[in-house]
Amino acid sequence: MEIIPFGTNDIDNILAREPARAESLPFGAVLLDRMGRIAKYNKAEGLIAGRDPSTVIGRDFFNEIAPCAKGKRFHGEFLKFNRTGQANVMLDYKFNYKGAEVAVKIHLKSQPDGQFCWLFVKRA
Known part of the structure; x- marks a missing residue:
């Protein structure tokens, strides 16, 4: 099985066909519904954020898990997905994590059905 690199254009299709592959990605992957629930x-x-993945399922990503992600650009791009069901954008972002700014690359990519959006996170 080949490694899926960060920023792969058809990663949504790959993960739609083979959802278990999300676990072998070498970067963070969070699947959000249109309301921002995980x-x-x-x-x-989970390793990057220091969280047990099983404890965050069903929770609100932007309000409960990563309120630092509510910056205008990042959250604004997600809100576009919320309205349209479409997203495919990469951006540089700085999270405030445990009192320090952490530079990351974000890839928001909607699934083909338009009901879910992948949030891929890679430390810059």
């Missing part, structure tokens, strides 16, 4: 939170993101 449907999937991979092990890599």
Whole structure:
């Protein structure tokens, strides 16, 4: 099985066909519904964020899990997905994590059905 690199254009299709592959990604992957609730939170993101993935499923990503992600640009791009069901944007972002700014690359990519959006996170 080949490694899926960060920023792969058809990653949404790959994960739609083979959802278990999200666990083997070498970067964080969070699947959000259109309201921002977490449907999937991979092990890599759990290690990065210091969270047990099983404890965040069903919770509001922007209000409960990562309120630091509510910055205008990041959250604004998610709100576009919320309205349209479409997203495919990469951006540089700085999270405030445990009192320090952490530079990351974010890839928001909607699934083909338009009901869910992958949030891929890679430390910059």
